[in-house]
Amino acid sequence: MNDQTGLSRMEKASVIATLGLGVGLAFLAWASAHYQWVIWLAASVGALGGLVHEIAQSGGKIMFFQRHQDGMYLGSLAGMVLGAVAGILVVRGHLISGVAGAATSVNNVQLTYEVFIAGLALKGVTEAAGGNPVP
Numbered sequence: 001m002n003d004q005t006g007l008s009r010m011e012k013a014s015v016i017a018t019l020g021l022g023v024g025l026a027f028l029a030w031a032s033a034h035y036q037w038v039i040w041l042a043a044s045v046g047a048l049g050g051l052v053h054e055i056a057q058s059g060g061k062i063m064f065f066q067r068h069q070d071g072m073y074l075g076s077l078a079g080m081v082l083g084a085v086a087g088i089l090v091v092r093g094h095l096i097s098g099v100a101g102a103a104t105s106v107n108n109v110q111l112t113y114e115v116f117i118a119g120l121a122l123k124g125v126t127e128a129a130g131g132n133p134v135p
Contacts, residue, residue, distance in 0.1 A: 011061040013063070014061050014063035014076065015059070018051065018054070018055065018060035021076065021080065025048050025051065028040060029041060029112075033112065038108075039088065039091065041091070041108065042087035042111070044084070045087055045116050045119065046084045046119035047079075047119060048080075048083065048119065049083045049118065049119025049123070050078075050079035050084070050086075050120065051076055051079050052116075053123040053124055054076045054123065057073070057127070062075040063077060073127065078123075079123045082119070082122050083123060086118035086121070090111075090115050
């Protein structure tokens with residue numbers, strides 16, 4: 001049943017949960033950057049990238065997988081998981097041992113941008129691959 005805003009009860013719950021998860025991920029990203037937790041930084045910022053893609057695409061109204069006329073929408077939770085995976089894959093390249101066997105230094109600001117864009121992109125590419133042309 002829709003109310004004046006046009007959102008169903010499930011869509012409202014999804015928007016609230018998406019915003020709550022976004023705030024939690026932002027806090028984890030801040031703490032990770034502050035304490036130099038590189039893997040957690042990669043996972044949280046990558047997940048934020050996937051979440052931002054979903055918010056831009058559906059306004060956060062889709063929490064779980066849904067099929068629509070134009071294709072499959074993965075939803076907020078899948079976006080966060082895909083973004084976290086993309087972030088961890090990006091950070092892995094920065095953490096590979098150098099020639100002397102020591103880990104390469106990582107600039108947290110640059111890493112944050114790269115991981116965010118990777119999370120944003122992987123979610124977009126995944127959904128674009130599952131899309132259908134609409135007449």
